[in-house]
Amino acid sequence: MSVEPISSLMLSTPSMTETRNHKTENTFSTWLGSQIMETNNQLNAADQALNDLASGKSTNLHQTMITMEQAKLSFQYLEQIRNRLMSAYQELLREPI
Numbered sequence: 594m595s596v597e598p599i600s601s602l603m604l605s606t607p608s609m610t611e612t613r614n615h616k617t618e619n620t621f622s623t624w625l626g627s628q629i630m631e632t633n634n635q636l637n638a639a640d641q642a643l644n645d646l647a648s649g650k651s652t653n654l655h656q657t658m659i660t661m662e663q664a665k666l667s668f669q670y671l672e673q674i675r676n677r678l679m680s681a682y683q684e685l686l687r688e689p690i
Contacts (some may be wrong), residue, residue: 627675632667639664 642660645651 605682628671628674632664632671635660635667 639661642651642657646654647659651657
């Protein structure tokens with residue numbers, strides 16, 4: 594039975610710079626941007642579903658209502674995020690320097 598030296602184990606671990614670079618890819622601004630894009634896509638899909646229903650291209654009222662409600666909930670979620678961010682920003686402005 595052979596025992597590996599400790600130095601070979603140290604070389605196999607990722608370096609600190611690699612770890613930092615990996616973490617910067619998943620920032621809050623990236624997440625927020627993706628949520629905004631997803632909400633926009635859902636709103637566009639709801640608008641398209643409503644137009645299709647109104648023009649007679651689609652007769653599935655149930656699916657149209659589900660699509661519209663999903664877009665509504667997504668927008669409300671994004672609105673709450675904005676409200677919390679504004680509240681936090683205003684608190685920071687009130688902090689004495």
